[in-house]
Amino acid sequence: MGFANKVVLLSGAGSGIGEATAIAFAKTSAILSIFDKNETVHAVGETCKKYNNKIITSTTDVTSDEDLKGLVEKTVEEFGRIDVLVNCAGSYYSGKITDEHFMDTNERCMKVNFRSAVLLTHLTVPHLIKTKGNIVNVTSVSSKLITPGWLPYDVSKAALSRFTACAALDLAADHVRINAVQPGGTQTNLLVNSGYFKADDNHKVWKNFAKKTPLGRIIHPEEVADLILYLASEKARSITGEEFAIDAGLLAKGYVPQK
Template sequence: MNFVDKTVLITGAASGIGNAIAKNFAKLSANLSLLDINKDNLYKVAEECENLSKITVIKFVIDVSNDTELKQAVNETVKELNKIDVLINCAGILSSVNITDSDILEVYDKVLRVNLRSVIAATHFAAPALIESKGCIVNISSVMSKLVCERAIPYNVSKAGITHLTKCVALELAKYGVRVNCIAPGIVRTNILENNGYSKERRQEIEKSCLNKNLIKQIIKAEEIAELAAYLASNKAVSITGTEFVIDCGMTIFSQHCNLN
């Protein structure tokens, strides 16, 4: 696979899965438009991508939940790089809140604006360019869209929304030659828990709990998600659209199994 002369726009590109996706596309010679709210990390990732290949990298320090900022970044991408071939919606935040907590509605609104509404907005703003290029979209969901866990209503609902949104947009854009898929990872070794204020002890507890539920006893590498995203965006996947790809070391199977012995 290579993406020479292709333009890939990635939200949430400064860390974790988005970081790995950006670097992988850089290795595959794609020109990049990188969006994130974290300026220092974003500039660092952009420099690393530029050092990996002879490509053009532009960057936008924005809040994806701000429609004006997001629309401007998309429009500037088309202006500077002439087109958008691939949209990767990867921006996301976590939350820890219970349905009985006084701030549940405030937290819900914040998480949904970043995790779900920004995906709709980015897709809407980029749609004309993607239709022109007959491009594709890869959304990053989560196995939490399928599982139930405590104190995670906003996050789980947002990821379930992404999964269904993927199918809806795939239906609407198919007639224009645009493909839309999503990836639902299990626990991935990134800094998302640390970035969202989880203590070292709590992060270790979560990792141990997830490992116990994984049929394959390991933590997923962000690079695995990046490679799958590149495949779905490539001409090797021209017959794939409206599909969710689960990469979770068997966590969802474990959660659904029963022992009849």
Template sequence: MSLGDKVAIVTGASSGIGAATAIKFAEEGAKVALVGRNQEKLNKVAKKCGNPLIIAADVSKDEDAKRIIEETIKRFGKIDILVNNAGIGGTTNILDEGVIKVFDQIMNTNLRSAVVLTHLAAQHLVKTRGNIVNISSVAAYKVAPGLVGYSTSKAGLDHFTRAVALELAPHGVRVNVINPGPVKTDIIQNMGATKEAAEAAFNDMLKATALLRVSDSEEIADLILFIVSDKSKAITGSSIVSDNGVMLKL
């Protein structure tokens, strides 16, 4: 599934699914723009991506989103693939006094940033008949206590994907969304949990799967690679679940 001469933007590329995807793209010959907030982590990922463009940015800020597109075009001259992977978690209970502030932060990063980046990249993707892959979650389908913000952002991302897929299909641009179940990344620690607490949480997630396993980031990266390749040329507007059977259990 060679991506030779393709130019890909991967947000949230400093760790987890984003880092694994960027590395896999580079291995397949793509020129990659790595986007993330942590410069040090981006630099580590970059060492495995040949000669990538490193963009330290906060995707929830419009000026940063604009800079991501401008710097990619300036460096590589085009955009073939946009992977909207950047996302955050956060506990939101509708009875909590501060819920709206946390809700807005989650929505701005998980949903609005994807809308803005898609808007800015679309004109370039039309020229290359390119691909957009949004990274959602089974939380878009299955709610859990304390995740009203996260679940809502992911459900919105799924529906946004379908709407844009329909709009861009006449231009030859495919748009899909992937809905992972539990994947072992640093998202829980990024929410302020200790390493031990994160491990315990992943062990609990394992028990919620039919296959009794938690995925690693490379599994999702493999799926993303397949979706952006010509082997998936008939797939657009699809929500693709990779969850170890979480959706099978009540």
């Protein structure tokens, strides 16, 4: 898939699916502007440089409107254009509506997982219209499933899923596509980074989760990256407003979560 001379702006590139996506784009000679709230993004940038030197790495939090505005401006100043936006940054947040601090958790979750993607879309659209570019959002099987205790996360991903379809209609006349990938359990540090599991338990958690899927597979971040690159490529030129599950069959089975 050819991304030579295409400029890709990617959030959440410091770890997991975002890291794998940054490296996969770099291997196709894409020009990259990658960022994360975590300093690890700079090490990912060093790996990407083995394939392509044209890269900016930034430590930016997606909840800062000013920083996101600055990042889009910096990307265009440096590379002159934006062809692809990938909204990958995200965190897991649990909570029930009866929780004392539910509103704080919910607000934080919506800001990180949903509002940031909307704002980045709004800020990059003028540039994407010029290049007839496209956007890929990273939702989750949680956008379809309802899991007890997952209210904020499920709702944030459902909102991002619906936003993908709504924005696709707004942008179609300008030949800008917007799609989403919907991963199931993917072996990353999501639940460790979000503070829900200790690093030592991580592999065990994903292994147990894999057993619940029809294919019995742990999904690897590189597999999700492949799907993101496909949707961002010319091969997907007739696809917009869609969300594609990569979940080892979880949604087909109708996953019944444990309480």
